Amino acid sequence: MEHVLNQRDKNSLHVQRRVERKKEHYCYPLNLTKGFEYVMKNGIQREEDMPFSGCPRDVPDHTPSSQLGYIKEFVRLNTIDEALIQLKKHPIGAALAVFQPEYKNIGKKIYRGPVSQNSMLRHMHAVSLVDVGEENREKYVLARTSHGEKFGDGGYIKISLEVVLLYIPTPGEKVGKKAKKYFSKPRSLLGRFSYPRLLTEAKEEMQKKIHQDKQLSCDESIV
Structure with missing residues (x-):
């Protein structure tokens, strides 16, 4: 699954999210490996910014931010x-x-x-x-x-x-x-x-900067 930053792919993520597993519970139909790969490339919101509330149907869009967390790799x-x-x-x-x-x-x-x-x-x-x-x-x-x-x-x-x-x-x-x-x-x-392995603080800041630059470039191309 290729996660990126144009409008078509954002819409695709909405489709992926709306898979109903049980009443009032929605999930991405992907495994942990795909999840870790996504976090490595795109980051993930920290829990203080998106409190734990289960998997509702309407989930806020993933917004690039300096507060996103990244990982170095994952271990099986x-x-x-x-x-x-x-x-x-x-x-x-x-x-x-x-x-x-x-x-x-x-x-x-x-x-x-x-x-x-x-x-x-x-x-x-x-x-x-x-x-x-x-x-x-x-x-x-x-x-x-x-x-x-x-x-x-x-x-x-x-x-x-x-x-x-x-x-x-x-x-x-x-x-x-x-x-x-x-x-x-x-x-x-x-x-x-x-489980994931974390980046050093310096490398995580570098990853955030790279991702933000990509997002800005994509937003400009959409406009």
């Missing part, structure tokens, strides 16, 4: 164990397997994925892992979601670290493509771990 991790080691230092991005209806009804309980015959894998959803804990001798990781403070426990969800899933179709069953793709081998509810 292969296993949950590697992710937990890095989590001691900083948050970790991950993809969570969303099974319904368990996910939407989770509240303050620990999320364990499918717990009934009616459970269905809907998609993988990006979350930010922020902490680990233990409840009734069950270890879990605490993750921040993009659903806003009304979801889970104030916008956070506890994800069990003790669940391992493997998809084995029963004879005569219609094979679930998503389940086969993500769970053909034993794995946890979480995967696709990654």
